[in-house]
Amino acid sequence: PNLATTFLDLPLNNPLMNASGVWCSVGSQLEALQESEAGAMVTKSCTLQPRDGNPEPRYRVLNGDKPWGSINSMGLPNEGFAYYLRYTERHDYESKPLFISISGLTLDDNLAMIDSLKDAVTPAILEINLSCPNVPGKAQLGYDFDAMDTLLAEVTSGYGQRALGVKLPPYFDIAHFDEAAAILNRYPSVAFVTCINSIGNALAIDIDSESVIIKPKDGFGGLGGDYVLPTALANVNAFYRRCPEKAIIGCGGVKSGQEAFMHILAGATLVQMGTALYEEGPSIFGRVKAELSEIMEKKGYSSLSQFHGKLKTL
Ligand SMILES: C=Cc1c(C(=O)O)[nH]c(=O)[nH]c1=O
Numbered sequence: 001p002n003l004a005t006t007f008l009d010l011p012l013n014n015p016l017m018n019a020s021g022v023w024c025s026v027g028s029q030l031e032a033l034q035e036s037e038a039g040a041m042v043t044k045s046c047t048l049q050p051r052d053g054n055p056e057p058r059y060r061v062l063n064g065d066k067p068w069g070s071i072n073s074m075g076l077p078n079e080g081f082a083y084y085l086r087y088t089e090r091h092d093y094e095s096k097p098l099f100i101s102i103s104g105l106t107l108d109d110n111l112a113m114i115d116s117l118k119d120a121v122t123p124a125i126l127e128i129n130l131s132c133p134n135v136p137g138k139a140q141l142g143y144d145f146d147a148m149d150t151l152l153a154e155v156t157s158g159y160g161q162r163a164l165g166v167k168l169p170p171y172f173d174i175a176h177f178d179e180a181a182a183i184l185n186r187y188p189s190v191a192f193v194t195c196i197n198s199i200g201n202a203l204a205i206d207i208d209s210e211s212v213i214i215k216p217k218d219g220f221g222g223l224g225g226d227y228v229l230p231t232a233l234a235n236v237n238a239f240y241r242r243c244p245e246k247a248i249i250g251c252g253g254v255k256s257g258q259e260a261f262m263h264i265l266a267g268a269t270l271v272q273m274g275t276a277l278y279e280e281g282p283s284i285f286g287r288v289k290a291e292l293s294e295i296m297e298k299k300g301y302s303s304l305s306q307f308h309g310k311l312k313t314l
Contacts, residue, residue, distance in 0.1 A: 002294035002303050003289060007040065007247060007270055008125060008163055008191055010097045014039035014289050017261065017275030019251050020127065020167065021045060021100040023282060025078060025224060030087055037280035037289055040096050040270060045103035045123045045129040045167075046078045047188040048112055053077025054134065058150060061279055062204055062225070062268025068255075069225020070275040071204045083118075088124040101167065103129035105138065107151055114158045127192075131169035133200030133222045140200065142169040142180070142304060151185050154190045165192035165249070170199050170231045171238070179240035194249040194272065195235035198222025199268060211251035224275040229253025233266045240309055241251035255284075257291025267309040 003014035011152055017040040023029045025044040033041040055074030061070050078084075084100055091098045104110035109127065117126060130141040130148060141148050155164070166184070183209070184190050202223040204213050211218020232252025240248045250268030254260050254278035263271045277284050301307055 001293045002302060003039075003296075004259070005039070005269060005304050007097065011090065012036075012097060012270070013040040014285075015268075015270045016285050016288055016292075017099075017265065017270055017272050019272040020099075020129065020276045021074065022274045027087070029272050030091075032282050034092060034095060036277055037279055037285040038096060038100050038282065039285075040099065042099035042112050042127060042272070044078050045076060045101040045132065046081045046084050046113070047076060047103060047105055048081050048109040050080035050083070051075070051077050053061050054055055054136075057214050058216055058221075059278070060204065060213045061275070062227075063242050064206060067226035069223060069227040069253075069296075070278065071202055071214055071221040073221035075134050075136070075216060076132055081116070084193045085116060085120060085122075088122040091124070093123045094210065097167075098124045100124040102173045103127050103128045105135070107154060110151065111154060111158045114155055118159055118162065123221065126164040127165045127167055127194060128164060129197070131167055131197035131200075133169070133198060134216065136217060136258045140169050142197075145179055145183060145282065147187075148156060148180070152183065152187045152190065159189070163188040163189055163191035165194055165196055165247075166190055166237070167194040167251075169241075170196040170252075171236050172230070174238075177235075177238040178241060184239075184243055184246065188229070190244065191245065192247040192249055193239045193243060194251055195239055196228065196232045196252045198224045198274075199228050199231060202227075222247050224252070225255070226253055227264075229259055233262055236286075237266040237311060255293050256292070257288055260288055260292045261295050261307075264304055265311045267311070
């Protein structure tokens with residue numbers, strides 16, 4: 001089977017990449033992703049200035065009985081926009097496409113970063129994060145439809161109608177899928193949608209210590225891993241059905257070829273891994289590639305296009 005695909009007319013060896021925020025904050029991690037078998041990669045969402053983020057412990061893997069996953073309240077720690085812009089200048093674009101994720105604390109910060117990016121004329125693809133759940137005092141843009149609309153109007157014109165994408169939070173109501181998609185469809189230069197970010201503000205409890213397990217926000221944090229797979233698949237398919245002109249990047253609950261196959265069947269062109277990558281490291285890309293290839297072999301598929309978006313209903 002051939003795992004090759006294209007995204008915004010760029011060729012990829014395979015559809016797998018990291019989720020923004022995981023294994024992509026500093027140079028050594030970015031170089032490891034560059035060397036890995038990932039088909040593409042994305043940088044940690046950045047703010048205009050560097051940030052330390054929230055106090056630790058701020059990430060924990062939840063590996064009690066099934067299901068398995070993670071909770072995080074990192075608080076947007078990052079090296080600052082200039083650091084990641086410099087990385088876009090030294091990335092090897094022959095080996096794999098690079099996405100740069102921005103998550104400005106204000107609209108002006110987002111516009112300032114976008115202006116620099118536009119002037120840099122870099123091949124890096126912009127993914128705007130509308131869904132960070134862990135910055136105290138900052139509501140998620142993805143859950144404020146008016147603010148999201150205003151941001152997209154400013155950002156798409158600021159970026160000169162160049163192709164860009166958005167990272168969305170999970171939605172849980174059909175009316176919200178409808179409303180969010182209607183806004184996105186008004187911006188043709190929003191060429192892709194990445195669904196989903198972590199399920200925000202979950203609470204993990206340790207019964208021995210009778211305590212929460214992460215320090216920030218009284219233990220409230222974004223959920224990842226097995227817990228979020230059905231919600232991730234629903235959001236991928238909901239936006240795939242509603243945004244026929246846009247590509248969907250699937251993120252959430254992928255830890256093997258099985259879930260990667262499900263995301264592609266649901267409509268994802270590329271598939272991101274967060275929690276599983278955090279726990280296993282960049283060797284995961286070779287493993288999941290092989291597993292996806294084996295599933296395709298068994299089903300008689302020789303290319304991704306033969307099952308991409310072909311989820312059946314009853
Ligand atoms: C960019 C901040 C995010 C963070 C964070 O830095 O806390 N965690 C997430 O699960 N998703 C985010 O989008």
